[in-house]
Amino acid sequence: MTDKPVPRRTRPTFTDQEALQFHSQGRPGKLEVVPTKPMATQRDLSLAYSPGVAVPVKAIAENPTCAFDYTARGNMVAVISNGTAILGLGNLGALASKPVMEGKAVLFKRFADVDSIDLEVDTEDADAFINCVRYLGPSFGGINLEDIKAPECFIIEERLRELMDIPVFHDDQHGTAIIAAAGLINALHLTGRDVKSTRLVVNGAGAAGIACVELLKAMGFAPDKVILCDTKGAIYQGRTEGMNQWKSAHAAKTDARSLADAMAGADAVFGLSAKGAFTPEMIASMAPKPIIFAMANPDPEITPEEVAAIRDDAIVATGRSDYPNQVNNVLGFPYIFRGALDVLATTINMEMKIAAAQALAELAREDVPDEVAAAYQGSRPRFGREYIIPVPFDPRLIHTVPAAVARAAMDTGVARRPIVDMRAYKTQLSARRDPVAGTLARIFERVRRFPKRVVFAEGEEEQVIRAALAFVNQGLGTAILVGREERIHETARAAGIDLEGRENLEIHNARLSQRNGAYARFLYDRLQRQGFLLRDCQRLINQDRNHFGASMVALGDADALITGVTRNYSIALSDVRRVIDAKPGHRVIGVSVCLARGRTVLVADTAIHEMPDAQELSEIAIEAAGVARRLGYEPRVALLSFSTFGHPQAERAEKIQEAVRILDRARVDFEYDGEMSADVALNRDLMAAQYPFCRLTGAANVLVMPAFHSASISTRMLQELGGSTVIGPLIVGLDKPVQIVPLGATDNDIVNMAALAAFNVGG
Numbered sequence: 001m002t003d004k005p006v007p008r009r010t011r012p013t014f015t016d017q018e019a020l021q022f023h024s025q026g027r028p029g030k031l032e033v034v035p036t037k038p039m040a041t042q043r044d045l046s047l048a049y050s051p052g053v054a055v056p057v058k059a060i061a062e063n064p065t066c067a068f069d070y071t072a073r074g075n076m077v078a079v080i081s082n083g084t085a086i087l088g089l090g091n092l093g094a095l096a097s098k099p100v101m102e103g104k105a106v107l108f109k110r111f112a113d114v115d116s117i118d119l120e121v122d123t124e125d126a127d128a129f130i131n132c133v134r135y136l137g138p139s140f141g142g143i144n145l146e147d148i149k150a151p152e153c154f155i156i157e158e159r160l161r162e163l164m165d166i167p168v169f170h171d172d173q174h175g176t177a178i179i180a181a182a183g184l185i186n187a188l189h190l191t192g193r194d195v196k197s198t199r200l201v202v203n204g205a206g207a208a209g210i211a212c213v214e215l216l217k218a219m220g221f222a223p224d225k226v227i228l229c230d231t232k233g234a235i236y237q238g239r240t241e242g243m244n245q246w247k248s249a250h251a252a253k254t255d256a257r258s259l260a261d262a263m264a265g266a267d268a269v270f271g272l273s274a275k276g277a278f279t280p281e282m283i284a285s286m287a288p289k290p291i292i293f294a295m296a297n298p299d300p301e302i303t304p305e306e307v308a309a310i311r312d313d314a315i316v317a318t319g320r321s322d323y324p325n326q327v328n329n330v331l332g333f334p335y336i337f338r339g340a341l342d343v344l345a346t347t348i349n350m351e352m353k354i355a356a357a358q359a360l361a362e363l364a365r366e367d368v369p370d371e372v373a374a375a376y377q378g379s380r381p382r383f384g385r386e387y388i389i390p391v392p393f394d395p396r397l398i399h400t401v402p403a404a405v406a407r408a409a410m411d412t413g414v415a416r417r418p419i420v421d422m423r424a425y426k427t428q429l430s431a432r433r434d435p436v437a438g439t440l441a442r443i444f445e446r447v448r449r450f451p452k453r454v455v456f457a458e459g460e461e462e463q464v465i466r467a468a469l470a471f472v473n474q475g476l477g478t479a480i481l482v483g484r485e486e487r488i489h490e491t492a493r494a495a496g497i498d499l500e501g502r503e504n505l506e507i508h509n510a511r512l513s514q515r516n517g518a519y520a521r522f523l524y525d526r527l528q529r530q531g532f533l534l535r536d537c538q539r540l541i542n543q544d545r546n547h548f549g550a551s552m553v554a555l556g557d558a559d560a561l562i563t564g565v566t567r568n569y570s571i572a573l574s575d576v577r578r579v580i581d582a583k584p585g586h587r588v589i590g591v592s593v594c595l596a597r598g599r600t601v602l603v604a605d606t607a608i609h610e611m612p613d614a615q616e617l618s619e620i621a622i623e624a625a626g627v628a629r630r631l632g633y634e635p636r637v638a639l640l641s642f643s644t645f646g647h648p649q650a651e652r653a654e655k656i657q658e659a660v661r662i663l664d665r666a667r668v669d670f671e672y673d674g675e676m677s678a679d680v681a682l683n684r685d686l687m688a689a690q691y692p693f694c695r696l697t698g699a700a701n702v703l704v705m706p707a708f709h710s711a712s713i714s715t716r717m718l719q720e721l722g723g724s725t726v727i728g729p730l731i732v733g734l735d736k737p738v739q740i741v742p743l744g745a746t747d748n749d750i751v752n753m754a755a756l757a758a759f760n761v762g763g
């Protein structure tokens with residue numbers, strides 16, 4: 001092996017307070033329920049509820065399979081726990097497990113568009129738990145059991161699988177086993193081993209450990225080469241202490257009595273036990289090129305740094321996202337259920353699990369295309385010791401793993417609704433990918449690769465300090481807080497934030513800065529013919545943080561500026577414009593990115609031009625198309641109006657038609673058309689049916705509004721009424737990267753905008 005392991009932490013750390021704040025801000029928790037049908041009129045109510053609802057009721061009573069057509073059941077999975085084995089934290093009870101279960105539910109949605117709800121069942125009695133869950137079958141298309149300790153989890157899962165005709169899947173058992181198996185297949189390949197002769201130790205004989213051993217044996221591992229260990233040491237034939245039937249089934253014929261005995265000379269070890277369970281001596285005693293999967297969460301049995309201090313020939317994986325090789329069941333459960341639900345599988349069987357493991361293993365060996373490289377941290381990953389398994393953000397997972405699972409379900413006769421056209425199914429799967437997180441994740445990863453110095457102009461504000469810290473902690477670059485040092489520390493202390501000795505965090509007091517003379521002279525050069533004296537410029541630099549911060553960027557002392565928390569947008573913008581010009585040949589505009597219902601639509605101009613003329617509209621279209629491209633979308637630009645292609649005829653629509661003609665003459669390199677109404681622009685079917693001559697090849701993803709008021713009103717309505725996430729307005733076309741957040745923005749908004757500024761989304 002030539003590539004050296006780099007056991008570095010690749011990702012952010014965060015404080016406990018940040019974790020609590022993340023969970024409590026806005027609507028507490030991580031999920032909500034939203035209706036999928038309108039509930040606006042009397043008729044809607046009559047259809048959704050009594051009397052209309054009686055019709056599907058009778059249809060389902062007659063044919064139960066209809067429930068998958070008339071209710072949410074077919075796409076709904078329950079995440080159910082009693083909190084007896086929460087991650088590696090132990091038995092902390094049903095209520096304490098809720099944050100994890102909500103987390104699993106949102107991961108289902110985020111990664112595979114599976115609707116999911118968490119249910120915490122407050123009993124440790126296996127029979128009571130089974131009785132509670134068994135009667136919930138009609139509500140769900142699948143049951144994901146989570147964080148239930150062994151051995152009760154085996155009894156519970158087995159019994160529920162017998163009682164229910166939908167997939168019942170204990171994620172800590174099978175999800176973990178599938179991902180670990182995928183990683184192991186690749187690690188064996190890289191180290192030139194084969195399944196039959198590999199000596200494996202699995203530490204932890206609970207839910208995850210037992211399931212891993214079972215799956216690996218089903219995949220060909222030799223039973224006499226696999227040793228299971230628990231708190232009492234090796235599980236050998238004849239052992240009586242701390243045993244149960246599941247451990248007995250895997251008791252090995254071995255002289256090993258302790259974990260240390262078992263690990264001596266072992267090729268591979270799985271940690272599914274607890275923090276710190278592996279000692280340096282144990283790691284040192286393993287065979288050459290050992291495979292070490294330390295999967296306890298949140299803290300592994302041994303860290304990659306600790307392994308690296310002992311030997312440099314190991315392949316190391318953990319359950320965490322902040323080290324290379326994350327072996328975590330998040331790579332499995334969303335996609336496995338997606339495939340199972342799509343074929344109405346009655347169960348998730350061994351063949352489906354093996355198909356998922358193989359699909360994951362193969363994916364990691366494939367060349368990473370450009371589109372995918374952007375989703376990975378650091379440089380483009382290449383199959384090797386630091387990349388044995390895809391990362392959860394890999395956009396190929398959604399069309400690879402569910403398809404493999406669905407195919408295996410069909411081949412083994414457990415699919416109630418087989419897929420006829422696999423190719424079409426894969427296309428549908430890709431469309432389920434949530435673009436919100438994908439887009440931002442891509443941008444964050446890009447900035448991490450090329451970290452920047454970003455000025456946070458309103459450095460004395462608490463949420464700005466939090467945002468600056470989060471920016472630094474996420475590895476996005478250096479944060480420069482503008483403000484009085486003492487005041488910033490005071491605010492931070494009052495908020496319980498420790499700023500002492502932070503790397504990559506600078507504080508600049510405009511009044512005391514050695515650069516303020518240079519900034520004032522620079523500003524005076526720009527403003528002397530606009531009635532400003534040198535002392536006016538000095539005052540602006542000393543007293544106004546936007547002028548100071550923008551000058552830092554203009555003169556190259558920083559890469560980007562973020563402001564707006566305490567000032568009106570237009571005031572902040574005019575401060576900045578005194579210091580920074582438009583990029584030559586560009587027009588400064590505002591673009592809002594609206595993310596709704598799986599679609600991303602850019603709206604322009606949401607910030608600058610109140611009543612653009614035709615020429616300005618055409619330039620707005622060009623700038624907005626540029627933003628779309630920078631965000632990774634191929635632009636399809638619609639110039640909007642209340643009329644569509646001349647109907648109804650109106651004087652105001654003429655300027656839109658003229659803007660289209662200007663774009664024609666300019667021979668721009670993106671799709672555009674207009675004038676058209678918003679419904680035509682966004683609804684491809686309507687467009688094709690009514691206006692087959694329209695030049696857009698799909699629904700528009702860039703909407704150029706006829707004026708500022710329509711742009712501003714529509715985006716705000718989308719946000720408030722439509723439940724869209726609206727990012728921006730992003731300032732586009734300035735010569736240096738500056739972004740302005742809305743008044744009173746949260747720390748999260750500020751970090752996102754800072755990342756967008758650092759990414760130079762504005763061109």
Ligand SMILES: NC(=O)C1=CN([C@@H]2O[C@H](COP(=O)(O)OP(=O)(O)OC[C@H]3O[C@@H](n4cnc5c(N)ncnc54)[C@H](OP(=O)(O)O)[C@@H]3O)[C@@H](O)[C@H]2O)C=CC1
Binds near residue numbers: 084171176205273318
């Ligand atoms: N990365 C991933 O995707 C996943 C990781 N995990 C992690 O695996 C661990 C176990 O989870 P799970 O199987 O659900 O829990 P269980 O409670 O079902 O089982 C825990 C097992 O670990 C054993 N154990 C605990 N501490 C030690 C120790 N210091 N040395 C040896 N054995 C020990 C227990 O031994 P005994 O039987 O003697 O009590 C028991 O067999 C957790 O840390 C969890 O976070 C779990 C699922 C997924």
Ligand SMILES: CC(=O)C(=O)O
Binds near residue numbers: 087
């Ligand atoms: C990842 C997971 O499910 C666990 O650690 O329990």
Ligand SMILES: [Mg+2]
Binds near residue numbers: 087146147171172
């Ligand atoms: Mg778990």
